[in-house]
Amino acid sequence: MKWIIFFCIQIPLFVFSQTNFEKGQKLFKEGKFTSAQPFFENYLKDNTSNLQTIEYLGDIHGNLKNWDKALFYYNQLKKIKPTEANYYYKYGGVLGMKAKESNAFLALKMIGDVKAAFEKAIQLNPKHIEARWALIEIYLQLPGIVGGSERKANGYSNELFQLSPVDGYLSKGRIAEYFERYKEAEKQYKLAFELGHSKVTFQKLYNLYLNKLKDNDKASKLKIEFEKYN
Numbered sequence: 001m002k003w004i005i006f007f008c009i010q011i012p013l014f015v016f017s018q019t020n021f022e023k024g025q026k027l028f029k030e031g032k033f034t035s036a037q038p039f040f041e042n043y044l045k046d047n048t049s050n051l052q053t054i055e056y057l058g059d060i061h062g063n064l065k066n067w068d069k070a071l072f073y074y075n076q077l078k079k080i081k082p083t084e085a086n087y088y089y090k091y092g093g094v095l096g097m098k099a100k101e102s103n104a105f106l107a108l109k110m111i112g113d114v115k116a117a118f119e120k121a122i123q124l125n126p127k128h129i130e131a132r133w134a135l136i137e138i139y140l141q142l143p144g145i146v147g148g149s150e151r152k153a154n155g156y157s158n159e160l161f162q163l164s165p166v167d168g169y170l171s172k173g174r175i176a177e178y179f180e181r182y183k184e185a186e187k188q189y190k191l192a193f194e195l196g197h198s199k200v201t202f203q204k205l206y207n208l209y210l211n212k213l214k215d216n217d218k219a220s221k222l223k224i225e226f227e228k229y230n
Contacts, residue, residue, distance in 0.1 A: 092117030
C-alpha cells in the first residue's frame with residue numbers, strides 16, 4: 001500500500017511541473033518571452049539539468065537582450081553537454097552582441113572568445129552553416145589591425161559553398177556588397193536567386209537593386225519573377 005500512496009503523491013507534482021514547461025513553451029512560441037520566463041524557471045527548480053529548459057531560458061534572455069543572463073544559461077549548457085555545437089554557436093552569438101554594445105577596449109578583449117566559440121561549433125559539427133556566416137561577419141566588420149580579413153571571410157564563404165551552394169553565392173554576394181563591389185554582388189545574388197528562388201535570395205537581390213544600385217526597373221522585374229514562384 002505504501003508504494004501506491006507514494007505514487008499517488010508524485011503524480012500531481014509531475015503533472016504540475018509538466019504544465020509549467022508546456023505553458024512556458026506555448027508562451028515562448030507566441031513571442032511572449034517575459035511571460036514564459038517564470039514557468040521555465042519553476043520547472044528548472046525540480047529539473048536542474050533539463051537541457052531544453054536551460055536553452056529556452058538562454059533564448060529568452062537573448063531575445064530580451066539580457067546578455068549576461070543568456071551567457072550564464074548557455075555556459076551551463078556547454079558544461080552539461082560539451083559536444084553540442086549549437087550551444088557554442090548561441091554562446092558566441094550572445095557574446096558577440098555583448099561585445100558590440102561594449103566600449104572598444106572591452107569588445108576587443110571579447111572578440112577572441114567569440115571567434116573561438118564559433119570555431120568550436122564548426123569543429124563539433126563540420127556542417128554548421130550559421131557559425132560560418134557568423135565568422136564571415138566578424139572578419140568583414142573587424143578592422144584589419146585587430147584581425148579583420150577579407151581572405152578569411154572568403155575562406156568560410158568557400159566552405160559554405162561546399163555545404164550549400166545557395167549560401168555560398170549569398171555569402172560571396174555579401175562580401176562583395178560590404179566592399180561596395182555592387183556589380184559583383186549582383187552577379188552572386190542572382191546566382192543564389194536562380195538556384196533557390198527563396199524569400200531570402202529574393203530579398204538580398206531586391207534590396208541591392210533598390211538601395212545600392214538604385215535600379216527600380218530591375219527591382220520591379222525581379223519582384224514579378226519572384227511572385228511567379230510564390
